[in-house]
Amino acid sequence: MNEVIKMILVLTVICLVSALALTALNDGLQARIAQQEEFYVRGPAVREVFVDAPNDPVAQAFTVELDGVAWRIYPWIENGECQAVALEVAGKGGYGGDVRVITGIDLSASRILGARVTQHSETPGVGTRVAATTYMNKAYGGLAVDVGLTVALQSAGGEIEAVAGATRTSTAVADAVNRAVAFALAHRDEIPDWAREKVQ
Secondary structure, eight states, rough: HHHHHHHHHHHHHHHHHHHHHEEEEEEEEHHHHOOOOOOIIIIHHHHTTTTOOOOOOTTTTTEETTTTEEEEEEEETTTEEEEEEEEEEESSSSTTTTEEEEEEEEETTTEEEEEEEEEOOOOOOGGGGGOHHHHHHHTTOOOOOOOOOOOOOOOOOOOOOOOTTTTHHHHHHHHHHHHHHHHHHTTTHHHHHHHHHHOO
């Protein structure tokens, strides 16, 4: 009986030490993971969406917290003023879960400059076709937006054509773009002030 109790105690201690070590390692790597995602995933997507930006929106990105949600904002700054923003937002309803999309919005012209999928778990060869640059440019590039208008698929009364066989993924992308547009337009007057305050 004593041997069994001793074995249980030893296994408990080993499991506890392992769990603490893995938690510490994970916490220590979070900043590094975020930095790598910024450099290899979000950064290139922002630069594709803001191909003609006169500044470096990735280097001048800033975060604003509203209602407990942190919004990472990539500003297009021209002549000292924030003309457009890019935001990464998760769209709901994808076949494999949320689909994260970077969307660039021209604040003065009220139009989408472009959108790029940055993260998804969709079916290769089917849902992944939604992430193709040609589809994203055709579906979202230059799309006029305004407060009260919803970016949605044609089947939901919007202007966006879904990719055949990937309706759920197309829906998630449209949802992400819609959320980004709604945020940018709702805060259109505040964003230039945030950029002036936060961008050095």
